[in-house]
Amino acid sequence: MQNYLREAVEKLRNYYIDQLIEAGLYIKSDREVYSLTLSELQSIVKKTLKNERRLGIFT
Template sequence: MSNEFRSALEKRKQYLIDQLIASGIYKKGSKHLFEWTLNDLEREYKCVRRKKN
């Protein structure tokens, strides 16, 4: 995996974590957000956005 791609993934992951924290979500069960996969973060973020609208 190229460094640029890895960096883009990490930036997206951090953005999603920041948005979820701003929505009051810090962890689910025993897993903190930084332990989640990008897919898990994307899924939760979409759920949170749907609830806001």
């Protein structure tokens, strides 16, 4: 059971990392983004999407 949860968390982390790299906030070689926790990644993505919607970049 633990392995499933660990895999799910890791997949979600990778998803958020990919989103931040695609948005141009981080570059793939930047180690900082890979050291962030899932909660930190979620927070950054949430703030980024909120700002993009406010600016009309993301619809």
